[in-house]
Amino acid sequence: MKNNQITSQLLNWYINNQRDLPWRKDRNPYKIWLSEIILQQTRVDQGLPYYQRFTNKFPTILDLASAREDKILRTWQGLGYYSRARNLHKCAKIVVNKYDGVFPSTREELMELPGIGPYTSAAIASIAYGKKEAVVDGNVIRVITRIFGIERDISLLKTIKEIKSIADDLLPAETPGQFNQAIMEFGAIFCTPNGPSCSTCIFNDICVAHLKKDVKRIPFKSKKIKKRTRYFNYLMIELDDKILLKKRTAKDIWNGLFEFYLMENDSHAEFDGLQIPTVMSKHPDKWEIIDESKIFKHLLTHQTIMCQFYHVKMHNNFVFNQEDWPDYNLYSRDEIESLPKSILIDRFLGEKIN
Secondary structure (H helix, E strand, C coil): CCHHHHHHHHHHHHHHHCCCCHHHCCCCHHHHHHHHHHCCCCCHHHHHHHHHHHHHHCCCHHHHHHCCHHHHHHHHCCCCCCHHHHHHHHHHHHHHHHHCCCCCCCHHHHCCCCCCCHHHHHHHHHHHHCCCCCCCCHHHHHHHHHHHCCCCCCCCHHHHHHHHHHHHHHCCCCCHHHHHHHHHHHHHHCCCCCCCCHHHCCCCCCCHHHHCCCCCCCCCCCCCCCCEEEEEEEEEEEECCEEEEEECCCCCCCCCCEECEEEEECCCCCHHHCCCCHHHHHCHHHEEEEEEEEEEEEECCCEEEEEEEEEEEECCCCCCCHHHCCCCEEECHHHHHHCCECHHHHHHHHHHCC
């Protein structure tokens, strides 16, 4: 089968099988960009509610650019990879200030914007502006490596270049955006990583991986992510119905999000083995633990967080002194609700604070 036949079949398949997704209703660059950023490292069923939330709160790029970062992070909360949300805000401001609120149409200009790389720039340029730019994401890599029987390591740049070359050959000049969506959709719902529908696949008579019974092995990637385990112990310190929190500022996970007093250990430790705040050590009569949580397990791409929460209540006329708690402030429960927090803390608060 020639490449133009593969292209034609994919386009026909897409017309009959595409999912009804809101960002496909028009070619609005803002909505296409927003959907692409949200769907990075995220399944459609998980990302869709966030897309709807963002378009409701920030219907235009001007609304997004004008919003406070805390509000954007709070809206993003639960999606992870929070640098995406911060870059979303930075990008919106540049598009508004430099391009009068209209995304540039060339891939080169798009790639100069924060958070936009080769894939996202190709998606915006082709889908919104009809430019002949092939997208290469995980779905495209999987479809092409299987159909063409590419067994080389996809973590190698030369393999990706080979896949990109094939994608360029398949891309029609007339409908590049539709084809890019077609091949991504095919990989997402049909040629899936596990359990692809090979028996009813439109390419099962030419797909090299299927014919060689190599579908489980292709695409091949040699590098494995090394994970580390971190042990977080949070003190939810309460004083006069307010809770102590601070914003994370270090170059680490959850930068820009709010958290309780944190004690991180190399391994699991009971409360007696934790290094509690100095002011609490000096005044053991002025606080008590009124609740202790179960251990929460939170999986991230490169690390696993094992976390336990201790609800500490201050009493006996304890006075909050800012010098004892650098960078921390007291917040009411209503204020906490509106602050951006990690999904881990949000899960705990869902059980703790009603």
